[in-house]
Amino acid sequence: MRLLVARCTVDYQGRLTAHLPEAVRLIMVKADGSVLVHADGGSYKPLNWMSPPCWVEERPSESEREGEGVTTWVVHNKAQERLTITVHEVIHDSQHDLGTDPGLVKDGVEAHLQKLLAEHVESFGPGWTLVRREFPTAIGPVDLLCRDADGSTVAVEIKRRGEIDGVEQLSRYLELLNRDPLLAPVSGVFAAQEIKPQAKTLAHDRGIRCLVVDYEELKGTSDSSLRLF
Amino acid sequence: MRLLVARCTVDYQGRLTAHLPEAVRLIMVKADGSVLVHADGGSYKPLNWMSPPCWVEERPSESEREGEGVTTWVVHNKAQERLTITVHEVIHDSQHDLGTDPGLVKDGVEAHLQKLLAEHVESFGPGWTLVRREFPTAIGPVDLLCRDADGSTVAVEIKRRGEIDGVEQLSRYLELLNRDPLLAPVSGVFAAQEIKPQAKTLAHDRGIRCLVVDYEELKGTSDSSLRLF
DNA sequence: CCGTAAATGTCGTCG
DNA sequence: CGACGACGTTTACGG
Numbered sequence: 001m002r003l004l005v006a007r008c009t010v011d012y013q014g015r016l017t018a019h020l021p022e023a024v025r026l027i028m029v030k031a032d033g034s035v036l037v038h039a040d041g042g043s044y045k046p047l048n049w050m051s052p053p054c055w056v057e058e059r060p061s062e063s064e065r066e067g068e069g070v071t072t073w074v075v076h077n078k079a080q081e082r083l084t085i086t087v088h089e090v091i092h093d094s095q096h097d098l099g100t101d102p103g104l105v106k107d108g109v110e111a112h113l114q115k116l117l118a119e120h121v122e123s124f125g126p127g128w129t130l131v132r133r134e135f136p137t138a139i140g141p142v143d144l145l146c147r148d149a150d151g152s153t154v155a156v157e158i159k160r161r162g163e164i165d166g167v168e169q170l171s172r173y174l175e176l177l178n179r180d181p182l183l184a185p186v187s188g189v190f191a192a193q194e195i196k197p198q199a200k201t202l203a204h205d206r207g208i209r210c211l212v213v214d215y216e217e218l219k220g221t222s223d224s225s226l227r228l229f
Numbered sequence: 230m231r232l233l234v235a236r237c238t239v240d241y242q243g244r245l246t247a248h249l250p251e252a253v254r255l256i257m258v259k260a261d262g263s264v265l266v267h268a269d270g271g272s273y274k275p276l277n278w279m280s281p282p283c284w285v286e287e288r289p290s291e292s293e294r295e296g297e298g299v300t301t302w303v304v305h306n307k308a309q310e311r312l313t314i315t316v317h318e319v320i321h322d323s324q325h326d327l328g329t330d331p332g333l334v335k336d337g338v339e340a341h342l343q344k345l346l347a348e349h350v351e352s353f354g355p356g357w358t359l360v361r362r363e364f365p366t367a368i369g370p371v372d373l374l375c376r377d378a379d380g381s382t383v384a385v386e387i388k389r390r391g392e393i394d395g396v397e398q399l400s401r402y403l404e405l406l407n408r409d410p411l412l413a414p415v416s417g418v419f420a421a422q423e424i425k426p427q428a429k430t431l432a433h434d435r436g437i438r439c440l441v442v443d444y445e446e447l448k449g450t451s452d453s454s455l456r457l458f
Numbered sequence: 459c460c461g462t463a464a465a466t467g468t469c470g471t472c473g
Numbered sequence: 474c475g476a477c478g479a480c481g482t483t484t485a486c487g488g
Contacts, residue, residue, distance in 0.1 A: 003321075016336060024325075028255070030270055031270055036273050039327065041329070042259075044265050096234045098253045098255070100270070101270070105248045197461075197462095273468085339463095
């Protein structure tokens with residue numbers, strides 16, 4: 001990894017056109033050839049970058065700048081995207097061998113929520129039973145397929161954050177499931193830790209019930225953790 | 230900005246739990262206190278990070294490691310998220326004053342495309358007029374609401390890249406708008422710089438016209454920049 | 459400050 | 474290789 005702190009201007013041309021006026025920035029060149037241009041603020045996203053696979057070409061100084069130590073880098077990839085970095089003044093330049101990274105170990109909340117709800121379907125209402133998790137359909141698996149106290153089929157879609165896309169997804173499942181005479185009529189429940197107003201409106205419009213789940217309380221125990229709307 | 234190349238282990242606990250085994254990585258501490266941990270590959274996303282506003286607390290060496298030069302940083306924010314970096318060996322450590330960045334100038338994003346098309350609705354067809362941009366509905370604003378030469382209402386959805394989601398979005402708007410007797414019947418146009426085959430098929434199936442826009446040509450001017458399908 | 463949609467999104471998985 | 478969904482999404486914009 002090469003770390004270069006330099007006064008520079010940057011231009012990107014590809015999916016859009018972008019320009020950075022002259023200023024001091026960090027230019028990071030990774031072992032795989034990718035390039036990141038960072039400012040001293042903002043969050044983790046660079047001001048400009050080029051993702052691998054890509055190639056750096058160091059051009060000779062532009063004629064009018066000769067003798068001033070100006071260098072231009074052109075980073076390009078297969079898709080004709082082009083990142084042009086003009087270095088006006090080098091403040092720091094160092095190279096480091098980091099080796100390959102062993103990689104990140106994650107433990108998400110997402111799958112856990114489905115597992116918890118599957119283990120507590122009675123929380124949806126008294127007399128509810130689980131038919132199965134990940135119930136297969138032609139367009140993908142339904143998170144939970146249940147039966148309510150009347151024996152009616154209910155498809156449950158679970159998200160951490162409930163947005164319109166999730167309601168669309170559940171709607172597609174419901175349309176398909178309701179074509180099966182052995183299951184129909186199938187109603188829907190949209191369950192999430194948080195449900196956006198627009199998603200709630202759309203769900204309501206389509207006769208889908210919304211359920212806000214309190215993850216911590218559900219993990220703790222019981223039925224008081226759910227609020228039906 | 231502080232640049233630290235070090236052999237370290239990292240733990241994050243917050244929205245999820247993650248762990249990085251001991252390895253050499255770049256630790257970047259920005260002027261606003263944010264911290265990024267980068268490997269020598271991957272893309273611009275760090276392995277782990279903490280976004281501002283956040284605070285770094287440098288803890289004394291753990292007792293069992295005393296004398297080995299081990300230091301632990303705990304970065305935390307208001308939301309109780311916590312990034313713990315244990316530094317086992319420092320390979321490089323430098324500090325740089327970058328100053329505030331003048332910021333990025335962009336051109337060619339969806340907003341520009343919408344503005345251009347709003348200024349050239351006649352490009353959709355002769356006699357077309359603009360009713361308004363960002364026409365409000367209960368489920369969100371329609372990009373452009375127009376009337377064609379016959380005075381019929383047309384809803385236009387604009388994307389940089391046209392995918393299925395965009396067609397779904399337009400379909401929802403059309404369903405809602407067609408409930409309004411003052412507007413109905415409302416037809417749809419899906420406009421983008423590039424439209425994926427699946428999106429085109431779905432749009433066609435729903436009676437939505439597709440329009441491929443050449444941004445550069447449209448910016449130039451003229452009507453020859455549009456091709457109707 | 460909240461809510462929503464865009465993003466040079468990136469990143470996995472699965473067909 | 475491309476499509477699809479999730480993301481510690483982040484980021485910009487409008488009420």
